[in-house]
Amino acid sequence: MTQLVLEQLLNGLQFGLMLFLIASGLTLVFGIMDMINLSHGSLYMGGAYLGAAAAQASGSFVTGLLAAMLGMAVIGIVLELLLLRKLYRRDHLTQVLATFALILIANDLVRMIWGPQPLLLNPPAALAGPVELFGFSYPAYRLLIIAVGLLVALCLYVLVSHTRVGMWVRAGAANRTMAECMGVDVRWLFTGLFALGAALAAAAGTLLGPLLAVQVGMGESILILAFVVIVIGGIGSIRGALVGALLVGIVDTLGRALLPTLLRTVSSPEVAGHLGPALASIMIYLLMAAILFWRPQGLFPARA
Amino acid sequence: MNKSRRGNFVEAGVLLAAAGLPFILLALGEAFYIGFATRLLIFALAATSLNFIVGYGGMVAFGHAAFFGGGAYVVAFLMQAGIVSAWIAWPLAILATVVAALAIGALSLRTRGVYFIMITLAFAQMIYYSIISLQSAGGDDGLPLAQRSTLAPLDLASDTTLYWIALATLAICLIALRRLARSPYGRALAGLRQNEQRMEALGFPVDRLKLVCFVIGAGVAGLAGALLANQEGLASPNLLYWTQSGMLLVMVILGGVGQRYGGVLGALVLLGLEEALGQITEYTHLVIGLALLAVVLFAPHGLAGLARRRRA
Numbered sequence: 001m002t003q004l005v006l007e008q009l010l011n012g013l014q015f016g017l018m019l020f021l022i023a024s025g026l027t028l029v030f031g032i033m034d035m036i037n038l039s040h041g042s043l044y045m046g047g048a049y050l051g052a053a054a055a056q057a058s059g060s061f062v063t064g065l066l067a068a069m070l071g072m073a074v075i076g077i078v079l080e081l082l083l084l085r086k087l088y089r090r091d092h093l094t095q096v097l098a099t100f101a102l103i104l105i106a107n108d109l110v111r112m113i114w115g116p117q118p119l120l121l122n123p124p125a126a127l128a129g130p131v132e133l134f135g136f137s138y139p140a141y142r143l144l145i146i147a148v149g150l151l152v153a154l155c156l157y158v159l160v161s162h163t164r165v166g167m168w169v170r171a172g173a174a175n176r177t178m179a180e181c182m183g184v185d186v187r188w189l190f191t192g193l194f195a196l197g198a199a200l201a202a203a204a205g206t207l208l209g210p211l212l213a214v215q216v217g218m219g220e221s222i223l224i225l226a227f228v229v230i231v232i233g234g235i236g237s238i239r240g241a242l243v244g245a246l247l248v249g250i251v252d253t254l255g256r257a258l259l260p261t262l263l264r265t266v267s268s269p270e271v272a273g274h275l276g277p278a279l280a281s282i283m284i285y286l287l288m289a290a291i292l293f294w295r296p297q298g299l300f301p302a303r304a
Numbered sequence: 305m306n307k308s309r310r311g312n313f314v315e316a317g318v319l320l321a322a323a324g325l326p327f328i329l330l331a332l333g334e335a336f337y338i339g340f341a342t343r344l345l346i347f348a349l350a351a352t353s354l355n356f357i358v359g360y361g362g363m364v365a366f367g368h369a370a371f372f373g374g375g376a377y378v379v380a381f382l383m384q385a386g387i388v389s390a391w392i393a394w395p396l397a398i399l400a401t402v403v404a405a406l407a408i409g410a411l412s413l414r415t416r417g418v419y420f421i422m423i424t425l426a427f428a429q430m431i432y433y434s435i436i437s438l439q440s441a442g443g444d445d446g447l448p449l450a451q452r453s454t455l456a457p458l459d460l461a462s463d464t465t466l467y468w469i470a471l472a473t474l475a476i477c478l479i480a481l482r483r484l485a486r487s488p489y490g491r492a493l494a495g496l497r498q499n500e501q502r503m504e505a506l507g508f509p510v511d512r513l514k515l516v517c518f519v520i521g522a523g524v525a526g527l528a529g530a531l532l533a534n535q536e537g538l539a540s541p542n543l544l545y546w547t548q549s550g551m552l553l554v555m556v557i558l559g560g561v562g563q564r565y566g567g568v569l570g571a572l573v574l575l576g577l578e579e580a581l582g583q584i585t586e587y588t589h590l591v592i593g594l595a596l597l598a599v600v601l602f603a604p605h606g607l608a609g610l611a612r613r614r615r616a
Contacts, residue, residue, distance in 0.1 A: 030418075034418075036418065036421070038550070083597070086601065087600075090600075090604075092364060092417075092418065092421065093358070093364060093553075093557050093561060094557070094600055094604070096364075096366075096550070096553060096554075096557070097553075097554055097557040097558070097596060097599070097600055098596070098597060098600040100550045100553075100554055100596070101554075101592075101593040101594070101596035101597050101600070102593065102597075103547075103550075103593075104589040104590070104592055104593035104596070105589070105590055105593035105594065105597075107589060108587040108588075108589045108590035108593070109590065111587070112587055112590070220546070220547055224425065224429060224546055227422055227425065228422075228426065231419065231422045231423075231426075235418065274438065274439070277437040278433070278434045278437040278438060281433035281434075281437055282429075282430040282433050282434055285426045285427070285429055285430040285433075286430070288422075288423070288426050289411065289423060289426055289427065289430075292414075292415055292419060292422075292423050293411065293414065296414065296415050296419060297419075
C-alpha cells in the first residue's frame with residue numbers, strides 16, 4: 001500500500017510539473033493582458049506534433065524536443081504579432097470567439113498535415129527501462145520528466161523573481177497601466193512572454209507525448225486542466241501556478257488510483273464501483289469550486 | 305410605430321415560410337434536409353437561451369452544454385425507465401436542468417467576470433465526467449433512445465411533425481423572451497448590465513435577478529436538449545463537453561450578443577456553413593475558423609450588428 005501511494009505520488013508530481021509548464025504561460029497571458037486564450041491547448045498539441053515529427057525525422061528525442069520548443073516559439077511570435085495583439089483591448093467574449101476559432105483552425109491544420117491517425121513518439125532508448133528507487137522500480141523516463149519539470153520551474157522562478165525582466169513581468173501582472181507609466185514596454189515584453197509560454201507548452205506536449213497519445217483534440221482536455229490550475233493558484237501568479245499545478249496533478253492522480261479502493265472500505269462494492277470513477281474524475285473540479293468559494297481570487301492573487 | 309409594424313409583418317412572413325419549408329423539401333425530394341432543418345431550429349433555441357443569459361443577463365456562462373446535454377440525457381434516462389410520453393419527459397427535463405441551474409448559479413454568482421466564466425466551466429465539466437463514468441449512461445458511447453417520445457395526439461415519429469414542434473417551440477420561446485425583456489424584470493436586467501452597483505443601491509436584489517435569468521436560460525436549454533435527443537435518437541456525451549459550450553457561445557457572439565435574433569442567426573450561419581462546406585472540403589472547421597477570425601476583426605458586433613449598421 002505505501003509503495004502504491006509513493007508511486008502514485010511520483011506520478012502525480014510528474015503530471016503536476018507538466019501541467020505547470022502549460023499553465024505558467026497561460027497564467028501570464030491571462031494575468032498581464034487580461035486575455036482569455038483558449039488556443040493555449042493548441043500550442044501544446046502543435047508542440048507535440050512538431051516534436052514527434054522532428055524526433056522521427058532525426059531519430060533523436062532531444063532534437064525533437066528542441067525543435068518543438070523553437071518551432072512553437074516562432075509560431076507564437078507570429079500569432080501574437082498578427083492576431084492576439086489586436087484582441088487585448090477587446091472584451092472577453094471576443095477573445096473567446098477568436099481563440100476558439102484558432103482551436104478549430106489548428107485541429108484541421110494538424111489533421112491536414114499529419115492525418116487523423118495518432119502519431120507515435122518513443123521515449124529516448126536509454127530511458128526506456130525502469131530504475132530501482134526506494135526498493136521499487138519506477139520508469140526512468142518519468143523520472144526524467146520530473147527532473148526537467150523541476151529544472152524549468154527553478155529557471156522560471158529565478159527569471160521571474162530575481163531578474164529585471166521578471167520584475168517587469170510582476171509589475172505588469174499587478175498593475176499593467178502603472179507599469180506602462182513607469183516606462184515598461186509591456187507590448188514587446190508580452191510578445192516575448194507569449195513566445196516563452198508557447199515554447200513551454202510545446203515542451204510539455206513533447207515530453208508527455210510518449211505517455212499520452214499525440215492526437216488531434218489532445219489540447220482541449222489539457223486546456224481545461226490548465227485553466228483549473230491557474231484559477232486555483234490565482235490568475236497571473238507563477239507561484240500560484242506551481243502550487244495549483246502540483247495540487248491538481250497529485251489530487252487527480254491519487255484520486256483515480258486510490259478513491260475506488262478507499263470507497264470500497266466504507267461502502268458496498270457495487271456503490272463503490274459506480275461512484276469511485278465518477279468521484280475521482282471530478283475531484284479537481286470540486287477542489288476548484290471549493291477554493292473559489294472560500295478564496296474567490298485564488299490562493300496567491302497577483303493583483304493587490 | 306410604423307417601423308415596428310413592418311417588423312411584425314417580416315417576422316410573420318419568415319415564420320410562415322419556415323412552416324412551409326417541409327412541403328418544399330418534400331416536393332424537391334430532399335426529405336433528408338427536414339432533419340437537418342430541425343437540428344438548426346433546436347440549436348437556434350439553445351443559442352437563444354444562452355443569449356438570454358449572456359446578452360440580457362450580462363453573465364458570460366461557459367457551461368451551457370451542461371443544461372443542453374443534460375436535457376437530452378434526462379429524456380434518454382426516462383426512456384430507459386419506460387417513460388415514453390413527452391408530456392412527462394420534457395417537463396421533467398426542464399425541471400432537472402432548472403434545479404441544477406439553481407444550485408450551479410447560486411454558487412457561481414458569488415464570483416464575477418473571468419472567475420464566473422471559469423467556475424461555470426468547472427461545473428459543466430463535473431457533470432460531463434460524472435455522466436461518462438456512469439456505466440448506466442452508456443459511458444463514451446452515449447445513451448441511445450429506443451424510439452422517439454410520444455406526444456399524443458401528435459405523431460412525433462414523423463420527421464415533419466418534429467420539425468413543426470421545434471419551430472413552434474422556438475417561436476414561442478422567442479416571443480416569451482422578448483416579452484420578458486420588456487417587462488419590469490427585463491428592465492431591471494438592462495439596468496444591471498449598465499451599472500450593477502447603482503441597481504444594488506436602488507434596492508434591487510441583484511444576485512436574485514441574475515439567478516432567475518440564469519435559471520430561465522438553463523431551462524430553455526434543457527428543453528432544446530430534450531428535442532435534440534429525439535431528433536438524433538441519442539443522448540451523446542459530446543453534447544456535454546466544454547467544446548459544445550464553446551460552440552454555443554460562438555453562435556451567440558457570431559449572431560450578436562443581446563440582439564433579439566442573435567442566437568438564431570448565429571446557429572443558422574454556423575451550422576449552415578458547416579453543412580455547405582462539408583459538401584466541398586474535408587476541412588470545414590479550418591474555413592469556419594478563418595471566417596470567425598474575419599468576423600472578429602471586421603464585424604465587432606456580430607452579424608446582427610453588421611446588418612443594423614448597414615441599415616443605419
